[in-house]
Amino acid sequence: MKKRKRKPAWTVYVLRCADGSLYTGITRDVARRVEEHNSNGLRAARYTRARRPVALVYQEPAATRSAASKREYRIKRITRADKQQLVGKRNIR
Numbered sequence: 001m002k003k004r005k006r007k008p009a010w011t012v013y014v015l016r017c018a019d020g021s022l023y024t025g026i027t028r029d030v031a032r033r034v035e036e037h038n039s040n041g042l043r044a045a046r047y048t049r050a051r052r053p054v055a056l057v058y059q060e061p062a063a064t065r066s067a068a069s070k071r072e073y074r075i076k077r078i079t080r081a082d083k084q085q086l087v088g089k090r091n092i093r
Contacts, residue, residue: 009028009061009062009063010026010027010028010061010062010063010064010065010067010068011026011027011028011030011059011060011061011062011068012024012025012026012059012060012062012068012071012072012075013025013026013027013030013033013034013056013058013059013060014056014057014058014059014075014083014086014087015034015037015048015054015055015056015057016054016055016057016087017047017048017051017052017054018051018052018053018054019051021051022057022080022083022084022087023037023045023047023048023051023054024072024075024076025045025072026062026065026068026069026072030056030059034054034055034056037052037054038052038053038054057087058086058087
């Protein structure tokens with residue numbers, strides 16, 4: 001029996017932009033995504049293109065895309081103070 005290649009799990013991440021703002025997103029490959037945000041290509045989010053460089057300050061694993069999207073939504077809805085607390089509470093893995 002053939003083994004299926006496992007796709008990487010989803011990750012919710014938070015970036016700190018050059019202007020001090022926070023950007024939240026989801027991806028399967030955090031390192032690639034941060035590189036895209038910092039590159040001149042069109043794969044970067046419009047928000048981060050004008051706020052480079054960005055730095056990864058938080059990441060959290062999620063089992064499915066749905067779970068990652070739901071967590072991303074919850075993080076985007078909390079206050080800036082709560083986001084700062086979340087970012088400060090957990091280190092990057």
